[in-house]
Amino acid sequence: EAGVAQSPRYKIIEKRQSVAFWCNPISGHATLYWYQQILGQGPKLLIQFQNNGVVDDSQLPKDRFSAERLKGVDSTLKIQPAKLEDSAVYLCASSFGARGYGYTFGSGTRLTVV
Amino acid sequence: GIQVEQSPPDLILQEGANSTLRCNFSDSVNNLQWFHQNPWGQLINLFYIPSGTKQNGRLSATTVATERYSLLYISSSQTTDSGVYFCAVERGGYQKVTFGTGTKLQVIP
Numbered sequence: 001e002a003g004v005a006q007s008p009r010y011k012i013i014e015k016r017q018s019v020a021f022w023c024n025p026i027s028g029h030a031t032l033y034w035y036q037q038i039l040g041q042g043p044k045l046l047i048q049f050q051n052n053g054v055v056d057d058s059q060l061p062k063d064r065f066s067a068e069r070l071k072g073v074d075s076t077l078k079i080q081p082a083k084l085e086d087s088a089v090y091l092c093a094s095s096f097g098a099r100g101y102g103y104t105f106g107s108g109t110r111l112t113v114v
Numbered sequence: 115g116i117q118v119e120q121s122p123p124d125l126i127l128q129e130g131a132n133s134t135l136r137c138n139f140s141d142s143v144n145n146l147q148w149f150h151q152n153p154w155g156q157l158i159n160l161f162y163i164p165s166g167t168k169q170n171g172r173l174s175a176t177t178v179a180t181e182r183y184s185l186l187y188i189s190s191s192q193t194t195d196s197g198v199y200f201c202a203v204e205r206g207g208y209q210k211v212t213f214g215t216g217t218k219l220q221v222i223p
């Protein structure tokens with residue numbers, strides 16, 4: 001079974017620029033999650049999709065971050081404009097359903113904002 | 115929101131030693147997971163354990179939901195066990211997942 005695919009693997013941008021990350025979950029997984037992991041900390045949930053609907057985005061900085069999940073499959077996370085404190089690893093995960101079974105993470109995108 | 119604290123924050127073991135990692139959470143949860151994040155950053159699910167005890171090889175986990183804690187046991191540690199161990203709790207209608215603070219484990223030969 002293919003895992004959760006993420007791209008790009010690394011990205012370096014200047015502050016105030018925009019950036020987008022892409023995630024392709026495991027086939028059949030209804031729930032998709034985006035996490036932000038700052039160095040030395042645990043992952044922090046940014047947004048959770050159930051199929052193509054948002055069920056939790058309480059920790060998403062909506063003034064600069066946006067996310068969508070097209071047709072309940074692939075998802076993109078965008079930051080515009082980026083700040084220095086956005087430097088982190090952005091992790092995508094997916095699971096069978098809302099109960100989290102089959103929880104699988106992608107390899108992440110390491111973002112550096114300079 | 116719910117608080118998830120892990121201890122110890124750092125742990126250094128000699129290869130072959132045993133260890134116990136602890137996860138305390140501040141409110142009732144529907145499920146609890148343990149993850150291992152390897153030195154390359156990949157997160158791997160180890161256990162789904164809302165209550166009771168499970169074992170998988172040299173690893174086992176116990177969750178006492180009524181007392182709001184979970185323990186991860188690592189026996190006969192190997193260098194490949196190095197990395198960061200996270201517990202993550204699920205609660206709410208859509209099973210929002212909150213990660214703990216992590217335990218960084220280093221196993222030396």
